[in-house]
Amino acid sequence: MIDLQIPTLKTERLILRGPEERDFENVADFFADKDRSWGFGGPMNRNEAWRWFASMIGHWVLHDYGFWTVETHDGQPVGFVGIWGPEGWPEPELGWVMFAGSEGKGFAREAAEEARRYAYEVLGFDTLSSNIFPGNDRSIALAERLGAHYERSYQNVSHGTELVYRHPSPDQLSEVGA
Known part of the structure; x- marks a missing residue:
């Protein structure tokens, strides 16, 4: 078995x-819901969701970064957040998904800020x-609350037109004390 050694990150309220494997049911439920998953390439049937889930894990093997499962300190999974850079994309991106019932609580922002910190401080992005x-x-x-601004549109090889929101650089973040 491959030991991925995916780092565990902690924030005030969350564990990344x-x-x-126990996370798959939440992922399958998310992708089965067309109203929730359309902005992430869904909907997907269970088999397609499994393939996406497996590729999420494989991404860590190939790049040493990927999506973390986000859970509260009491072990309740609330979504996934991380850095994603598949073949054909112009650069790695910071992405997020919150499971049903977990939106509007600041979890996505808190987890995204921690993932961004990791990308800058540990990975050297x-x-x-x-x-x-x-x-x-x-x-x-959410991207705008994180300080990102619209930069351009591009044609994603998998999804068609997407909007690119540029996050502040590490230097810009340190200037504002974020």
Whole structure:
């Protein structure tokens, strides 16, 4: 068995940990819901969701970064957040998904800020973007709360037109004390 050694990150309210098989039901439920998953390439049937889930784990093997499962300190999974850079994408992106019932509580922002910190301080990234489907107003609002700004549109090899939101660089974040 491959030992991925995915780091565990902690925030005031959350734990970002490596994905485990027990997380799949939440992922399958998310992708089965067309109203929730359309902004993340869904909906997907259970088999397609499994393949996406397995690729999420494989991404850690190939890149030493990927999506973490986000859970509260009492062990309740609330979503997944992380850094994603599949073949054909212009650069790695910071992405997020919250499971049903977990939105509107600040979990996505808290987890995304921690993942971004990790990307900058541990991985040495000097920039990050978030690719967002046009019309995904909640993700656009979160990107803007994180300090990102609209940079351009591009044609994603898998999803068609996406909006690129550029996150502040590590230097820009340190200037504002974030």
